[in-house]
Amino acid sequence: MKCMEVAVLFVLVQTMIPHSAAFTVSVSTTSHPTSLPPYLTHPQEASGPPHSAPTLFANVSGSLDDQGICQCSVYLPDTTFPVQKVEKLEIIAQTLSQKFDSELSKVTQYIKAMEVYEQKIQNLTIRVELMEKTSGSYTELDFQLLKVEIKEMEKLIIQLKSTLVGSNVIVEQLYVEIKNLTMIVNDLELMDKNNVLAIRRQIVNLQNQLKACEENSSKTTEPPYFAPGSCSHGGILNITRPYIIQLNWRGFSFKYGAWGRDYSPLTPEKAMYWVAPLNTDARLLEYYRLYNSYDDLLLYNNPREYRVTYGEGSGTTVYNNFMYFNIYRTRDIAKLDLNTNTVVLRKALPDAVYGNRFSYAGVAWQDMDFTVDENGLWVIYSTEASTGNIVISKLNETSLDVLNTWETKQYKPAVSNAFIICGVLYATRTMNTRKEEIFYTYDTNTGQESQISIIMDKMLETVQSINYNPSDQKLYVYNDGYLVTYNLIFQPILQ
């Protein structure tokens, strides 16, 4: 007896309840099949043999029990219907959905906080970028504030990470950004691109050293004293170590230029400082600044900033409130009134070469080097007739006429720089990256030249310009963007 006459095949698959792969299918011969919901009835099965059913029910074996109820077993191969997998999936889906709900509530709770953090990071990033770009204008305080703020944010993010169990992409990203910011700020401070902090610390250090030195030396051997503007000495005996004042106001990349202190013979105590970095082309003098005191200079305070169009090279000097420089692409001298920033006089320097013909060794475009001493304004240059040797001319600063000229035997492109003290030209040459030597003198009073050797230590490789100030008897050196001074020690006149 087979189950062929089965009226209704009733298959109930409840995926929610664990089952084995084999389903027990109840096949009933009872007379009330209509009580079953219509979707559970399979009219085709009622008359057809099992093998005529779709392949899903192909493997059916059945038996009739004592009560006339047909017991059939349907084997559903796992490959046909992965019940276990579906069940597992469902359980996972349920768990996930619960987890999701709880995570979602947390995420929405923190999403606002994170927006604020993102805003903060953007703000900080902008500030860091600003600090990276602007030169010389930020202070230690800026760094400290930034660091505190970043530290604070890092703490908050770490808290956030621990509350949001598991990984959260947004939080991880924020964390990376904060770490990045920290690194950038640290790098900034470490590299200290513009060396502002280092220089400031150095200034304090140097000033203390100087004070100690001065106190010490006043007790012991005092160097011979010569009144400001006096020439009752026998020339340079020695020179101190360099005193680094600061980086020029335009920044580290402005390696070329000149600076100094105005010498006004009638008011020698006047302390007006000028700083004239060239543009980064090492050629054009376009902007300069004036400071009315040493303190202002040190702190970059109250500068008066002006533009000129254009000076050439770093041979610029200032005398009696006028700036003198070589006019771009000419052999002309400009006399600029510093009160009004106007060129009040312009005149050619006869026979002078220009346009980088005979500049200094290692310093381009300085065909004309203006310098000031106790007697007034001078210019150091070359002519074709001098075959590139140094020519010295004393100028009438009122008319820019040449008052007198001396030709030396020293080839100008072989010296690194020059200056004049009491009518004596001193020329320097480069010994190495750390030392410069004052090696040559030409005395315009006697027409005599001589070799000397006074070693000048230097911070950086190239001495771009040297200016002498007779009232404090210091050299003002522009050393690859740094403003540096040296004190001179004069020797008594030999009897």
Ligand SMILES: *[C@@H]1O[C@H](CO)[C@@H](O)[C@H](O)[C@H]1NC(C)=O
């Ligand atoms: C029917 O099921 C039995 C028991 O699982 C199996 O051994 C047999 O190979 C199946 N036959 C077909 C045609 O799938």
Ligand SMILES: *[C@@H]1O[C@H](CO)[C@@H](O)[C@H](O)[C@H]1NC(C)=O
């Ligand atoms: C970010 O900067 C803007 C403008 O400077 C400011 O309005 C805003 O409050 C700042 N946001 C945060 C979170 O500090």
Ligand SMILES: *[C@@H]1O[C@H](CO)[C@@H](O)[C@H](O)[C@H]1NC(C)=O
């Ligand atoms: C963090 O810095 C690294 C390298 O400096 C960079 O590749 C990465 O994109 C930065 N990540 C973020 C989020 O700013």
Ligand SMILES: *[C@@H]1O[C@H](CO)[C@@H](O)[C@H](O)[C@H]1NC(C)=O
């Ligand atoms: C001061 O002079 C003494 C003796 O000459 C020396 O030992 C000491 O190092 C000097 N101090 C300073 C700060 O130069």
Ligand SMILES: *[C@@H]1O[C@H](CO)[C@@H](O)[C@H](O)[C@H]1NC(C)=O
């Ligand atoms: C010049 O000064 C340096 C250090 O400032 C010193 O070592 C040197 O001996 C001095 N030379 C002379 C000739 O006094």
Ligand SMILES: *[C@@H]1O[C@H](CO)[C@@H](O)[C@H](O)[C@H]1NC(C)=O
């Ligand atoms: C300098 O030039 C001015 C104006 O031409 C003149 O009055 C003065 O005498 C000159 N000075 C000297 C020292 O030649």
